[in-house]
Amino acid sequence: MIVCHAALFAILWASIRTEAIGQPGDSSDAARNLARQAAPYATDEYCGSFVYRNIEYYLFVLEQNELSGLVLIRQQAGSEPIIIDADTSFFPVRNGQEPVLDKVVLDGVEVLLQKRAVSKKSGEPIANSTRYTEVSFIGDAIDRVVYPITGFRLESDATRQILQRLRTGSAVEVAPKTAPPGSIIVSPTTFSRSGPVYLGHAGIVGPDGSIYSADARFGGAWTKNVSVAEWLKRFAGKNGCYAFVLRAPLKADAQNSRPPVRLTRIAP
Numbered sequence: 001m002i003v004c005h006a007a008l009f010a011i012l013w014a015s016i017r018t019e020a021i022g023q024p025g026d027s028s029d030a031a032r033n034l035a036r037q038a039a040p041y042a043t044d045e046y047c048g049s050f051v052y053r054n055i056e057y058y059l060f061v062l063e064q065n066e067l068s069g070l071v072l073i074r075q076q077a078g079s080e081p082i083i084i085d086a087d088t089s090f091f092p093v094r095n096g097q098e099p100v101l102d103k104v105v106l107d108g109v110e111v112l113l114q115k116r117a118v119s120k121k122s123g124e125p126i127a128n129s130t131r132y133t134e135v136s137f138i139g140d141a142i143d144r145v146v147y148p149i150t151g152f153r154l155e156s157d158a159t160r161q162i163l164q165r166l167r168t169g170s171a172v173e174v175a176p177k178t179a180p181p182g183s184i185i186v187s188p189t190t191f192s193r194s195g196p197v198y199l200g201h202a203g204i205v206g207p208d209g210s211i212y213s214a215d216a217r218f219g220g221a222w223t224k225n226v227s228v229a230e231w232l233k234r235f236a237g238k239n240g241c242y243a244f245v246l247r248a249p250l251k252a253d254a255q256n257s258r259p260p261v262r263l264t265r266i267a268p
Contacts, residue, residue: 028046031056032046034081035058038195039062039195042067044071046060047061048115050112052104055074055076056074057075057108063216065217066223067136067199067200069088070088070089070135071083072084083194085191086191086199087161087188088200089134089158090110090113092161092164110133114133135216136216137220138201139154139158146246150170154166159186159187159189159200163188163242172244172247176231176241176242179205179243183245186200188200188242198238200235200239201213201235203225205228205243209227209228210225211227212225
């Protein structure tokens, strides 16, 4: 099974079309226009394309202020391109009513991200991250703060998956407006097939009421960001806003009796 997967990955690596990173060919003009229309205030970087079952897939990296994210566009012959997924980082596997991207498509995206990393000579992990093909490190930055204290990891840099992990893990949901210091706050990415794309974000509420998070402008470095009020103004109306307080490490027989953890030292 591993051999088959490696062989498929090698075929994808050899067959993917990247032209030059950031320089799409004529066949991707419609996809590039869609990416720009969907996020007109962001800069877009073309990462390449691949074909699966006679459908062309195009990958773009968007950057806007402190945010970075991915947009995957699909175009079938004779049809207009559509956005099939977008998030702050590598697309999570969805569940419930939402469609799941084919494993081969996910592998194709991963190959494009790896080629991008190689082209930028950035094969070394950023900020000690093990997810070096990612374009955003918001979850990784949070994990480095909360894991030593709570034993809990988000293990994702995609906002929708971060929200799912918090909802199903050892966390207590609280009101974002009154979230205490140490709360993890997340606003998930939202998008539609023809745009717009609103990149989401995630961070930790600090003792001073500011939110600390990874900043794409500084290579994903942990940075003091906006206040909770400003965060709600920027994200809540489009992306929604959710806040969670993590529980202390628990024993199985006392899981419901321990209070939530409040982090008091999160500055860089």
